[in-house]
Amino acid sequence: MKNEMFEREWFRLDNAAKIYPAARSAKWNAVFRMAAVMKSEVNPELLQQALEDIIDRFPSFRVTLKKGFFWYYFQYITELPKVCEESAFPCSMMPVTGKDYMFRVLYRGNRIAVEVFHSITDGTGCITFLKALLFRYCELCGAQIDEMGDILHYDDNPVPEEIEDSFGRCIDRSKGALPRTEPKAYQIKGQKEKRGVLNVTHGSMPFEQIHAAAKRFGCTVNTYLVAALTLAFMNRQQYERKSKKFPVRIQVPINLRRMMGSTTLRNFAGYYNTTTPYGEWKFEEIVAELDGQLKENINEDYCQRFINSNVSLEKNPIIRVAPRFLKTFFMDISFYLVGESVMSCAFSNIGNVSTPEAMKEYVDRFEFVLGAQKYMCNSMTCASYNGTTLVTFSRTSKDPILEREFFKILTEHGIEVTVSSNRR
Amino acid sequence: MNKCRRCGVIIDGATVNCPLCGAHVNEGNIPSVYDYPEVSVKTQKQIVWQWSLFISLMAIAVSMVVDLAVNKTITWSVHVLFGLALPWICIARPLLLKFNLRKHLSWGFLGVIALLFYLNGWVNVFAEPWAFWLGAPVAVLVWQSALEILCIADKSGRADYEMSLTKLCALSLICIGISFAWLKECTWGWYVCAGRGAIDVVALCIFAKHDYFGELKRRLHI
Numbered sequence: 001m002k003n004e005m006f007e008r009e010w011f012r013l014d015n016a017a018k019i020y021p022a023a024r025s026a027k028w029n030a031v032f033r034m035a036a037v038m039k040s041e042v043n044p045e046l047l048q049q050a051l052e053d054i055i056d057r058f059p060s061f062r063v064t065l066k067k068g069f070f071w072y073y074f075q076y077i078t079e080l081p082k083v084c085e086e087s088a089f090p091c092s093m094m095p096v097t098g099k100d101y102m103f104r105v106l107y108r109g110n111r112i113a114v115e116v117f118h119s120i121t122d123g124t125g126c127i128t129f130l131k132a133l134l135f136r137y138c139e140l141c142g143a144q145i146d147e148m149g150d151i152l153h154y155d156d157n158p159v160p161e162e163i164e165d166s167f168g169r170c171i172d173r174s175k176g177a178l179p180r181t182e183p184k185a186y187q188i189k190g191q192k193e194k195r196g197v198l199n200v201t202h203g204s205m206p207f208e209q210i211h212a213a214a215k216r217f218g219c220t221v222n223t224y225l226v227a228a229l230t231l232a233f234m235n236r237q238q239y240e241r242k243s244k245k246f247p248v249r250i251q252v253p254i255n256l257r258r259m260m261g262s263t264t265l266r267n268f269a270g271y272y273n274t275t276t277p278y279g280e281w282k283f284e285e286i287v288a289e290l291d292g293q294l295k296e297n298i299n300e301d302y303c304q305r306f307i308n309s310n311v312s313l314e315k316n317p318i319i320r321v322a323p324r325f326l327k328t329f330f331m332d333i334s335f336y337l338v339g340e341s342v343m344s345c346a347f348s349n350i351g352n353v354s355t356p357e358a359m360k361e362y363v364d365r366f367e368f369v370l371g372a373q374k375y376m377c378n379s380m381t382c383a384s385y386n387g388t389t390l391v392t393f394s395r396t397s398k399d400p401i402l403e404r405e406f407f408k409i410l411t412e413h414g415i416e417v418t419v420s421s422n423r424r
Numbered sequence: 425m426n427k428c429r430r431c432g433v434i435i436d437g438a439t440v441n442c443p444l445c446g447a448h449v450n451e452g453n454i455p456s457v458y459d460y461p462e463v464s465v466k467t468q469k470q471i472v473w474q475w476s477l478f479i480s481l482m483a484i485a486v487s488m489v490v491d492l493a494v495n496k497t498i499t500w501s502v503h504v505l506f507g508l509a510l511p512w513i514c515i516a517r518p519l520l521l522k523f524n525l526r527k528h529l530s531w532g533f534l535g536v537i538a539l540l541f542y543l544n545g546w547v548n549v550f551a552e553p554w555a556f557w558l559g560a561p562v563a564v565l566v567w568q569s570a571l572e573i574l575c576i577a578d579k580s581g582r583a584d585y586e587m588s589l590t591k592l593c594a595l596s597l598i599c600i601g602i603s604f605a606w607l608k609e610c611t612w613g614w615y616v617c618a619g620r621g622a623i624d625v626v627a628l629c630i631f632a633k634h635d636y637f638g639e640l641k642r643r644l645h646i
Binding site: 010012037066067069070073086088089098108109195200201202364404407408411412416417419421422 | 463644
């Protein structure tokens, strides 16, 4: 029995995972999606077979959310997950309590999508799962794949390090904690869509062009994209002509695994909020400002203090003994106060997705979509694969204000952008 | 693929209008591998339910404020409160939420207990608190019986019933405490409930030891 070590067991939620069940409501829960567009139509039977083959390799995915007296917890599920045909908006509401899985595998046409509730994993964990699923699916389709690269093989046994709560392991109180308070940031408030509607806009561009543009400004692709996003917000704020001006703050997630030496497949990401005060900025100036902020602040010391500040709250004896419903109430409030109201937009970049050469004959592109945010209207992601970069905006408002400004900046820099959307 | 003259971006084949500015760019609807399903946005019944809940809460709040302002105490507004709250607990909630027998049963019994207290208060303003010393213990005893039957019958969801039985045992003990604090004595009804709850817990400890303690550990994060 591969999963004997996990059978009838339960997991505590990791530190980052605890906020999501508390903050969810009847209208919203934190769901994101990683998808792959294949070069041929997806075969549902083979996909189901692939999912059944790999699920035991990922015990932290084979769980449901249960309510304890003090905290929520994950309970192992014995039933196998089922693939479903996609019929709703991306990242639609996911029933995560009871007997349901906290992820779903969807297919439609050429697309295979994995949507997960953020409590079970972060972007790195999800892309690892998707790559393992695609690897097995390609094998079942007849592909001969000799090299594995960083893909986890479905026949290997899961190791305890993959399901560890790395936040708990990496705490070092001697390094201190981060200050929690940040002032409000500028947000674009458009006319809201009906509940459940998520507008997704993909902008596909050659990686070489975006890399060359970043090089021209003397920064990385990531910094370049954050700068373009910041400028898009600045331009919009200038256009709105409101008397009170706010800084633009972009939340940039940090993968803590490399810095902290972790191989966990559960949540282990921090974030840094880049801040650009309102003003008349040129693009070069924003790049210089953000490059300085990101280089200066995203280091081991910052990550350690980030972990300390998060874990110290969880370990507080008063918070520990408080019943779950009280924690839920205060966590929901703090999610608004120190979560979404202090940032303009979240930007998550999973970088270049690597697969074995043989899989490139089957996979066309990878997509990364963040679900609707609870209070903000916009979010942006980026994923590169096989020489193409795909920037994706998701929004719960009607007008594509941010993406229009953003892609305008990119096209002005000479980048060829191909745009598609889920709304026609 | 066409280019949007306004935005300068290339538009993917399936899109008729530019997704950024809405300008008409493509004549035909050419299918693309990057297409998403077309989803019709329906008005959800939850919105209707939520509005009616909001109106009910507002009606309760307004009637209580008016009652307090006119009579300096709560008199007739308690009828509005129970008249609106009880149907919500016993009828609207089960219809609105996903079917869960254990939860609906629990809310149903809580509704019955609340109704007994309401009738008690209406009839003799708790001069003789029969709802507390007779009505509620009888309801709890029936509730315990229902949970015991379901616990034996439903093998897959047994853990939840086990925990509900434990909670009822704890509730009976709490009510004995309240009884001593409020009435300076305790009636046999709550002793019977607590005794039966204790028998349930002991039986679970003996016959379902592994599952029961495992579930308790999970729930309490021990």
